[in-house]
Amino acid sequence: MLEIINYLRERGVKQALFTSKGRKSAEITLQKLNIKDFFDLVLCGDEVLHPKPYPDGVIKILKTLLVEPEETLYLGDSPLDAEAAYKAGVHFALALWDFLPRENKREEEAEWVFHSPEELWEWVQKIYD
Numbered sequence: 001m002l003e004i005i006n007y008l009r010e011r012g013v014k015q016a017l018f019t020s021k022g023r024k025s026a027e028i029t030l031q032k033l034n035i036k037d038f039f040d041l042v043l044c045g046d047e048v049l050h051p052k053p054y055p056d057g058v059i060k061i062l063k064t065l066l067v068e069p070e071e072t073l074y075l076g077d078s079p080l081d082a083e084a085a086y087k088a089g090v091h092f093a094l095a096l097w098d099f100l101p102r103e104n105k106r107e108e109e110a111e112w113v114f115h116s117p118e119e120l121w122e123w124v125q126k127i128y129d
Contacts, residue, residue: 001117004124005038011128016061020045020052020080040065053083058090075120082109095120 008015016039019026023044030036041064048056062069069089076082077095085092086109094110097117107113114120 002035002038004117004121005035007124008128009038013128014040014065014067016041016043016065018043018052018057018061018074022046052078052080053087055084055088058084058088062088062090075114079106079109082106093120 005015017030019042021029021044023046026042026044027036030042036042041061043057043061043064045051045057048054048060050056058074061067062072070091072090073093074081074085074088074090075093075095076085077098082092082094091112092110093112093114094107096107096113096115112123114123
């Protein structure tokens with residue numbers, strides 16, 4: 001994933017992380033993984049009025065980064081992510097390589113479905129090359 005993030009960063013693509021974690025928990029995770037500085041914005045669940053599946057966080061990211069919804073892709077791994085994306089008017093891609101049960105993920109809610117980071121990487125390269 002870091003290769004993808006760096007590749008997009010080199011091409012000027014703004015990137016945000018929107019997590020349901022609280023700020024303190026998110027900071028611990030970001031520091032432990034050494035990825036704190038990889039994102040233009042990190043937004044946490046305790047920093048929005050309404051959490052996922054409400055679009056508040058996605059809308060806040062769009063406004064902060066000054067990007068248009070139709071030019072935005074939300075990559076998530078749950079139905080809550082899909083609902084937040086669609087309510088905010090952004091494109092949604094489903095990541096299916098985590099450890100959550102598959103029955104909780106409805107592929108029909110996504111415009112794109114990626115079964116591995118490698119699949120996502122191939123797609124990103126096709127889009128930006």
